[in-house]
Amino acid sequence: MEEILVRGLCKRFGEKVVLQDFSARFTSGQTTCVMGRSGCGKTTLLNILMGFVSPDAGQVTGVPSHLSAVFQEDRLLDGFSARANIAFVRPQLTAKLLGHHLEAVGLAQDAGRPVRELSGGMRRRVAILRAVLADGDLLLLDEPFKGLDEATRASVAAYLRAETAGRTVIMVTHDPDEVALMGGSLLKMEPAEQGQEL
Amino acid sequence: MSAKPRWEKAVAILLALVLWQLGAMALNSPILLVSPLRVFVRLTELVRERFFYAAIGFSLARIIAGFLLGLAGGSLLAAAASRWRILEILLWPYITVIKTTPVASFIILCLIWLDSSNLSVFIAFLMVLPIVYANVLEGIRQTDSKLLEMAQLFRVGFGRRLRYIYLPQLRPYLTTACSVALGLSWKAGIAAEVIGIPDGSIGEMLYEAKVYLSSPDLFAWTVVIIAVSILFEKLFLLLLKAGYRRLERG
Numbered sequence: 001m002e003e004i005l006v007r008g009l010c011k012r013f014g015e016k017v018v019l020q021d022f023s024a025r026f027t028s029g030q031t032t033c034v035m036g037r038s039g040c041g042k043t044t045l046l047n048i049l050m051g052f053v054s055p056d057a058g059q060v061t062g063v064p065s066h067l068s069a070v071f072q073e074d075r076l077l078d079g080f081s082a083r084a085n086i087a088f089v090r091p092q093l094t095a096k097l098l099g100h101h102l103e104a105v106g107l108a109q110d111a112g113r114p115v116r117e118l119s120g121g122m123r124r125r126v127a128i129l130r131a132v133l134a135d136g137d138l139l140l141l142d143e144p145f146k147g148l149d150e151a152t153r154a155s156v157a158a159y160l161r162a163e164t165a166g167r168t169v170i171m172v173t174h175d176p177d178e179v180a181l182m183g184g185s186l187l188k189m190e191p192a193e194q195g196q197e198l
Numbered sequence: 199m200s201a202k203p204r205w206e207k208a209v210a211i212l213l214a215l216v217l218w219q220l221g222a223m224a225l226n227s228p229i230l231l232v233s234p235l236r237v238f239v240r241l242t243e244l245v246r247e248r249f250f251y252a253a254i255g256f257s258l259a260r261i262i263a264g265f266l267l268g269l270a271g272g273s274l275l276a277a278a279a280s281r282w283r284i285l286e287i288l289l290w291p292y293i294t295v296i297k298t299t300p301v302a303s304f305i306i307l308c309l310i311w312l313d314s315s316n317l318s319v320f321i322a323f324l325m326v327l328p329i330v331y332a333n334v335l336e337g338i339r340q341t342d343s344k345l346l347e348m349a350q351l352f353r354v355g356f357g358r359r360l361r362y363i364y365l366p367q368l369r370p371y372l373t374t375a376c377s378v379a380l381g382l383s384w385k386a387g388i389a390a391e392v393i394g395i396p397d398g399s400i401g402e403m404l405y406e407a408k409v410y411l412s413s414p415d416l417f418a419w420t421v422v423i424i425a426v427s428i429l430f431e432k433l434f435l436l437l438l439k440a441g442y443r444r445l446e447r448g
Contacts, residue, residue, distance in 0.1 A: 052347055067351055075348040079366050079446045088362050089352040114446065134352050 002062045003028050004049070004138070004168070009058035011044055018044045019055070024187055028062075031161075031169040031184025035176065040191040042172035043072050046140050049170070068136030070144045074127040078116040082107055082126045085115060089134040101129055104159050106152070120147040125156060132163045139164055141171035145178050157181035232413040237421060240414040244422075249398070254426060257318065257400040261387035262430070264322025265380060271323065272330025272375075279331075280338040289331075297328045305390045314394035318401070321390035322383035329379045330372075337371030338364065361445065369442055373435065380434060384427040 004026040011019040018041040026032050036042055047053040049063055068089070076085050086098060102108045105125045115123055124147045131139060144160070145153045161183060171182055179186055202210075215234050222233035244250045279286035301321065308320055341364060349359050391401020400419060407415035 050347075050351055066353065069348075069351055071344070071348065073344060075344050077345070077362050077366070080362060084362070084446075088349075088358060089354060091358070130352075136352075 004060070004062040004170075006045070006049075007059045007061075009045070009048065009060070010056045011041070011048065011053065012056060019048075019058075022058070022189075026062075026168065026170055027185070028168050029166050031164065031171065031182055032187055033179040033182055033184055034170060034172040034187045034189055035179055036172075036174065036189030037191065038174055040189045042174075042189055043142055045189075046142050046170070046172060049138075049140060064137035066135075066137045067140065068131045068134035068138075069140040070124075070127050070131045070142060072142040072146075074115075074123045076115045076123055076126055076130075079114055081113060082111045082115055082118070082122075082129070085126055086130050086133055089130055093133060098133070101133060105129055105156055121149065121152060124148055125152075128156060128160065132160065137168065139167055139169045141169065143173055143178075144171060145173075145175075145181070153178070154181060229411055229413050232417050236414050237417040240418040241421060244418055252398055253400050253403055254422065256396075256398050257387065257391060258426060258430070260316065260318045260399075261322045261383050264319040264387060265326050265383040267319070268323040268326025268379065268383070269330050269376070272327045273334050275327075276331045276334035276338060279335055286335070293328045293331060296324055301325065301386045301389055302393070305393045308390075309394055315396040315399075317394040317396065318387040318390040318399070322387040325382045325386040326379040329382070330375045333371040333375035334368060337368040340371075341367045365445060366442070373438060376434060376438060377431065380431040381427060384423060384430075388423055 006022065006024045006026075009019045009022040010017075018039075022041065022045065024034075034042055034045065044053060046069070048055050048060060050067060050069060051063075077088060080088070082102065083098060086093065099108065099111075102111045105128065107122060107125055107129070110118060110122060115126055118126070124144070128141075128144055131141070141160075145156065148156060157178070169182075169184065171178075171184075173179060218231075218234050222228075222231045222236075225231045228236060275285075275289060279289055304324055305317065305321055308317055312320055345363050345367075346359070349363060354362075388401055388404070391399040392404050393401075395402050395405050400423060403419050404416060406412070407419065
């Protein structure tokens with residue numbers, strides 16, 4: 001997979017300028033953490049990469065066609081179980097392999113319950129598992145640890161690091177602790193200004 | 199209005215029956231208003247007759263067929279109209295005409311085109327179609343766009359999207375549509391039979407009751423229609439609920 005290049009991205013919603021001449025490079029096979037304050041355009045950047053939002057100006061190249069993501073909201077199928085939510089994106093996954101992954105994120109006991117009955121943290125882990133197991137060529141993570149307690153956050157981050165090794169991952173967050181947990185390179189984003197790779 | 203407890207419903211029904219009995223006793227004219235006791239006696243006579251069950255079977259089969267055709271047709275048209283806006287525009291005059299035309303006009307018009315024995319199928323179909331169409335179209339429009347985006351990102355095929363996203367989100371719309379359409383299909387279907395008078399139908403029994411001024415028969419058959427209609431509605435909604443449970447258990 002080639003690297004992902006973002007050049008001169010501009011995006012405004014009404015009067016609000018969200019991205020202004022934002023450029024960045026995301027190396028293939030590595031994790032990049034995009035960090036910035038709330039409202040600085042992190043989610044908009046991911047939405048542009050996912051193709052859900054068109055930039056007003058600028059170019060994005062190298063985005064593969066097969067993506068997977070943890071969205072800002074969980075976007076789960078509420079009436080269905082964790083198993084069904086994962087089978088929705090990866091129906092050919094064997095029960096044994098799925099069981100192993102559910103165990104790894106502490107969801108084995110609750111995998112058969114409708115996700116609407118699960119806690120916020122459990123739902124978040126289902127969303128993470130779905131994204132990891134969908135096996136996309138690019139994994140986009142929008143504040144993936146939102147709603148997880150400290151201990152769970154650390155164990156889920158360890159799971160994510162292990163499962164995404166060698167894959168291209170872009171994670172956005174406002175929390176430096178989450179950057180430290182995920183590792184990889186850091187890209188700081190300033191409100192409506194150009195990104196800076198550190 | 200909130201759901202009433204069973205005992206409240208039972209008391210309300212009992213009071214209505216008492217009021218009916220008192221009214222019949224005051225009028226003292228079985229042709230004008232037959233008493234509930236007399237209707238009950240007539241019903242006990244009817245249930246011993248073979249034609250009673252044959253008439254229910256005749257009307258039930260046709261009205262159910264019309265309802266199911268309307269449900270399928272309305273759902274398919276709504277799915278197509280949500281996909282192609284031009285189709286929604288082209289369908290609009292037909293749906294509006296079906297919704298606003300008095301059912302008696304359709305019945306008389308259709309009597310010219312159709313055999314009277316199948317008239318109730320078509321009339322029930324016509325009554326159900328616009329209700330299901332409007333509800334399902336609205337349900338599809340209200341489908342969570344964020345879930346659809348998620349499915350698009352993960353490249354999920356139409357079959358799985360239908361099963362996991364559209365059908366669950368359509369549940370309240372389908373339930374409302376079916377609940378309204380079921381009662382209406384019975385009213386319109388029986389009206390079609392009363393006008394078309396197909397042999398061996400409930401409509402024919404009602405027509406004969408009118409001709410012979412037999413109020414006990416008229417009321418007894420009306421009670422049968424109400425009972426069968428409510429039973430069918432409850433059964434169908436239960437099946438729908440069970441179908442959804444099975445879908446979610448996957």
